[in-house]
Every structure is written in structure tokens, then in C-alpha cells.
Amino acid sequence: MKVFHGVTEARELAGCSLALGNFDGVHLGHQALFAEVRRQGAPTAALTFQPHPGKVLQPDLAPKLISLLPRKLELFEACGLEAAVVQPFTREYARHSPRDFEASLLDVLGARHLVVGYDFTYGAARAGTADTLREAAAARGAQVHVVPPVTVDGVVASSSKVREYILEGRVSAAQRLLGRPFDLDGTVVTGHGRGRGIGFPTANVDTQNELRPAAGVYAIRVRFLGAPASSPDAPWLPGVANIGVKPTFGVNEVTIEAHLLDFSGDLYGRELRVQFLERLRPERRFGSVAELVGQIKRDVEAARAVIARASE
Ligand SMILES: Cc1cc2nc3c(=O)[nH]c(=O)nc-3n(C[C@H](O)[C@H](O)[C@H](O)COP(=O)(O)O)c2cc1C
């Protein structure tokens, strides 16, 4: 997939079918837009903003993002798009009128089909709507396609809803809207080394990802990323993760630690992707290490059952 930095760099996409949005998380609603783009024909592309407009316009209220830009681009590619236009978003850019935005897509970039969702708005003060976009396109012989809301069990798929679920630890609800499990990437860093001593060594995952699930114990799958580890179809390894402050040991900082069920070996420095399948229980303080170990054994069995179901 080709990545262009800004509309003016992307003129070779003239005649393209282009989806418009932030696309944080690339959930099922976003995927429906990309399916519509593919139906309209090549070259197929999506335009997204970087940083997320919320970070620029209301930094104090801005949400934690479901996925960072590299992962978003990877997901675009997995949806079959041939190109992405990453438009730098600044306060100055945000002041552009709807007319400017229309001209940049239709005249500068020369898109032929614009694909937006049912609630899409654009330009300063969000004054542009699907109707104004349609008028602007029609005047240039281009078309606008508006995708109706995609819902799952009565819930409209949206980035905000997915974030809410993840923050509550409801990762399987998030998965239903994403169409895949929520994941984050990280590097294995050193911990306190207690895990090995109690029979459950854990990889401490240091992640740049902004959004993490609520504290608790999760059934997970893990895949190694990057050189020299593996190819894109490297296997998903079953695991169980604890997110939290380890109250049994009185640690203050929140960590994400993953115990791989059928793996032994040194993981320090490895880069991995962790997929969260289901929350098994809240984190709690145990009166003794023996009680904690007994519970972790039960967690491992529960995780195996969840992962076996997920792999069916
Ligand atoms: C499946 C699993 C569940 C865990 N649940 C808890 C818990 O409920 N409470 C707690 O204090 N620590 C919990 N832990 C964290 C352990 O205390 C931690 O893995 C161990 O102390 C090793 O930590 P270290 O990496 O800091 O050495 C859990 C760990 C795993 C792997």
C-alpha cells in the first residue's frame, strides 16, 4: 500500500475512490466504507488525519486512541486499500472552509468517488455535510456515496464506543465492533523476576499504545513481530495477561504482563502483538503467594478454554 503525506503529494491518485474519516480502530463501520470504496473501483484509498483532530483542537479532552498510525495503515492494507493519504492536521488546517476541503479532494487530488459515513461532517465548524459534499462533487462530475450506520446487536459501531468498552475491560464487546480482537504492540522489558519464582514467568510488555484495557486478568494471544522473529503468518501463541498494580506485592505502577502458556525461553527485547480475547476477572490482593498461585492456575485453565473457543 502506498502512503502519501498530504493531499498535494497524492495527485497520482487522480480518479480514485476515496473514503474520508479519522478511522481510529478501523471498526466494522469503517470497514463498510472501505468495502464501498472497493465497489467503486481503483485506485482505492482512504484519507485520514494525523494527529487525530481531537488532539489538536481539544488536547485536554482528546481520547486515547485505539491504534497508532502504523497499525492503522496496516489495517487499511488488510482491508484491501491500495493507498492512504495521511493529511497533517494543524490548527491552521482546521480553519479551512468546507469549500477549501472540497476543492482539495476534487480538484487537487481529483477523486472520482468519495465515500463517507452517515454522520460525516467536514471543514471549519464542521459546516460541511454529505449533502454539501454531494453538490460539490456533482458540479465536477464526481460522486458521493453515503454508507448507512453499521450496527452490531443494536449498537452503532463507533470509535468512541470501542474505546469505552476497552477502558471498561469489555474486550469481547470491543471485538464485536472491531471485527477482530483489540490488540496492542509492545516490547518485552525486565520486571522484578518474581513470576519465574512462583512458576508463572511473565513478559512485561512496554507499549506506546495509548489505550489499554481496564486492570484485570485476560485470556490473550501473542505473536512475535519484527526481525528476526517471523513472517506475517507467525502463529498466535495462547497466553494469560495481568494488567494492574499487583496489589499482592504492593507495586505502584500499572504494568501489562503476559504469561505464555506453552513457551519457555528468554523474551527480553522481543517485540510482540498482544490480542485481548476476554476478561477473566478483576485483579485482587491475595493474602499469600500460595493463594495467588492457586488462582493463576485456574486463570490458565479458563484462558485455555476461551482460546480454544476463539480458535475454532
Ligand atoms: C494470570 C495472572 C494473574 C495474576 N493475578 C494477580 C492478582 O490478582 N493480584 C496480584 O497481586 N497479582 C496478580 N498477578 C501478578 C503476579 O503477582 C506477578 O505476575 C508476579 O508477581 C511477577 O511479577 P514481576 O514481573 O514484577 O516479577 C497475576 C499474574 C498472572 C500471570
Ligand SMILES: Nc1ncnc2c1ncn2[C@@H]1O[C@H](COP(=O)(O)OP(=O)(O)OP(=O)(O)O)[C@@H](O)[C@H]1O
Ligand atoms: N457505524 C458506522 N456505519 C457507517 N459509517 C460509519 C460508522 N462509523 C463511522 N462511520 C463513518 O466512517 C468515517 C470515519 O468516521 P470516524 O473516524 O469519525 O469514526 P467514528 O467511529 O464515528 O468516530 P467517533 O466515535 O470518534 O465519532 C466517517 O465518514 C463516518 O461517518
